[in-house]
Amino acid sequence: MQDVATLAGVTKQTVSNVVTGRVAVRPDTATRVRAAIAELGYKPNLVARSLATGTTMTVGLIVPTVASPFYSEIVEEVENVLDEHGYHLVLGTTRADGDRAKRQLAGLSSRLVDALLIAGDRDLADPLALLPDPRFPIALCAWETQIPDSLPVVTIDYEHAGFLAGEHLRGLGHQRVAAVVELPTHERRLSGLRSAFARHRLRIGDDMVFAPTEATPAGGFAAAQAALAADPSLTAIFASHDLLALGVLEAVKESGRSVPGDVSVIGFDDTAPVGLTHPALTAVAIPSREMAQQATNLLLRALAEGTLPVNSAQLLRTSLVIRDSTGPARH
Amino acid sequence: MQDVATLAGVTKQTVSNVVTGRVAVRPDTATRVRAAIAELGYKPNLVARSLATGTTMTVGLIVPTVASPFYSEIVEEVENVLDEHGYHLVLGTTRADGDRAKRQLAGLSSRLVDALLIAGDRDLADPLALLPDPRFPIALCAWETQIPDSLPVVTIDYEHAGFLAGEHLRGLGHQRVAAVVELPTHERRLSGLRSAFARHRLRIGDDMVFAPTEATPAGGFAAAQAALAADPSLTAIFASHDLLALGVLEAVKESGRSVPGDVSVIGFDDTAPVGLTHPALTAVAIPSREMAQQATNLLLRALAEGTLPVNSAQLLRTSLVIRDSTGPARH
DNA sequence: ATGAAAGCGCTAACAG
DNA sequence: CTGTTAGCGCTTTCAT
DSSP states (O other), X not given: OHHHHHHHTSOHHHHHHHHHOOSOOOHHHHHHHHHHHHHHTOOOOHHHHHHHHXXXXXXXXXXXXXXXXXXXXXXXXXXXXXXXXXXXXXXXXXXXXXXXXXXXXXXHHTTTSSEEEEEOOTTTTTGGGGOSOTTSOEEXXXXXXXXXXXXXXXXXXXXXXXXXXXXXXXXXXXXXXXXXXXXXXXXXXXXXXXXXXXXXXXXXOGGGEEOOSSSSHHHHHHHXXXXXXXXXXXXXXXXXXXXXXXXXXXXXXXXXXXXXXXXXXXXXXXXXXXXXXXXXXXXXXXXXXXXXXXXXXXXXXXXXXXXXXXXXXXXXXXXXXXXXXXXXXXX | OHHHHHHHTSOHHHHHHHHHOOSOOOHHHHHHHHHHHHHHTOOOOHHHHHHHHTOOSEEEEEESOSSSHHHHHHHHHHHHHHHHTTOEEEEEEOTTOHHHHHHHHHHHHTTTSSEEEEEOOTTTTTGGGGOSOTTSOEEEESOOSOOOTTSOEEEEOHHHHHHHHHHHHHHTTOOSEEEEOOTTXXXXXXXXXXXXXXXXXXXXXXXXXXXXXSSSHHXXXXXXXXXXXXXXXXXXXXXSSHHHHHHHHHHHHHTTOOTTTTOEEEEEEOOGGGGGSSSOOXXXXXXXXXXXXXXXXXXXXXHHHTSOOOOOEEEEOOEEEOOSSOOOOOO
């Protein structure tokens, strides 16, 4: 920067003014400075700027994994919004590892980022406790378990979402249903499902709840096979997220049953891939992109105003997307 | 930091020594310092450290998108390796937008990150030209078009990979085949396919090449429908990546044809989701995770040694994963 | 509109 | 093993 200044015959300060554009500079001076910058190939050192301004123009995002359509959509959307506002994204994945989550949290909050967005509570329930600085801007997104009421959150009512799925199946006359549910993560989706049935004095016993060993289509496939073996006369299967639902669909078809003729299948999330299965999957749609946008904007707004994000719980609406994988119960 | 020092009765420097652990400190002094740190809740300012050391412990990764299984696997793997080495990841997506790519490149190379990894050349062919500083560590990964020979790259021989697919189909006796190919991105995969057929004096004319309007299953679905309409007697369809292949599979089945009885389908990439289609998809496997690992390690090694990454082109091997979607040509 | 001085919070290099 | 002195590259006052 000093080199640029001497070449242009000004001081560092004037160079700074030209670069940042925060202070008016006489046009001809500015031109001279710009020429010097081009000639020397000068690029401002962002780290030094950060130290001086106390702001990094960077937001951290912590997700359980990025290799699932649900979270990759969130990552993509967050990055989009950040980019629009000139912010960079530091991404941390926790990979079902509490220690790793803790490290990520600690690292990022050490002023490496200006704010932190945490999507999905899978591995963070505890680490969140050790929030270092209460003045550090944090927002939660897609939070499913107990929401710490000290932090702003943008999420949905997961229990209600499960309820929607249950009402739909009930309305179609299903009585013998199995649930393929990732536990304890998707506890609430299950209890929503159950309460929809409970309204009609129907129970979904624990023996009809199957937890997959992994959160993949293969996991859903195996769990669905177990469900069909446990009750060959069941007429519907609820899957607690899309990836599982894909596997469930395959397992049902492989067993020689038709969907939805013999067995209805309902999914959860409604990410892009599921629209193209055969039959197309009925699912409770979670507005993941909207959640990501809202949460990111929440943080960005706080940063712009130099305040903490408003501490509120914002619940987005879910809706049922009825496609072809659910139909009336067979008798 | 000064507060910690006075509370512990030492200087800032000693606090620094305790925190970084780079210099030996007498145990009792260290204990006193640690107590002071705990009492004051001190956390080192990473930005200040970066300015002083000239290193940010951060690596940038630029990808076209993260909402595709291929790239999300790469992101995940890169983050994994970085985390193991105590590095953070700054993620930039270009989203088929050359300007955005240019901005990302410029932003990240301004010393915000210590090194840069660029995966996929979709939107970067040109922007790469304006690499500011030749001494900035950069590596390329999964690079498909002309490789700039000034930069190290870890990729595969995409033409050979296409060739493998072609040989497989040829070996099964297929003669009338269509190709659903994202162009110009996957040009080489197509030309590999063609040269495998050319060896047997067979041509795949341009009229049998179908470019999907979008890189999704839906895009593949439409393109495959067009292909089947153009030549109802075709016996095989090549899809230039998995997402397209999923759509192709559905289109073929929907047309009333069986896979692979009537039409064989072969994919490309072999990402996780495709193992569970029905029938399971035969595909040319691209070792995306290995590429990501190698490229990341390349950069990390260079950073550790304070040198530039060795400028070489490392080609990983591809292999054909034969599953159930390909079979002998029908006559 | 531009210049001069001070300092962001930390680590490097050396001295003791 | 600990203290002292500089300085990383930039932005912020405040003068001029």
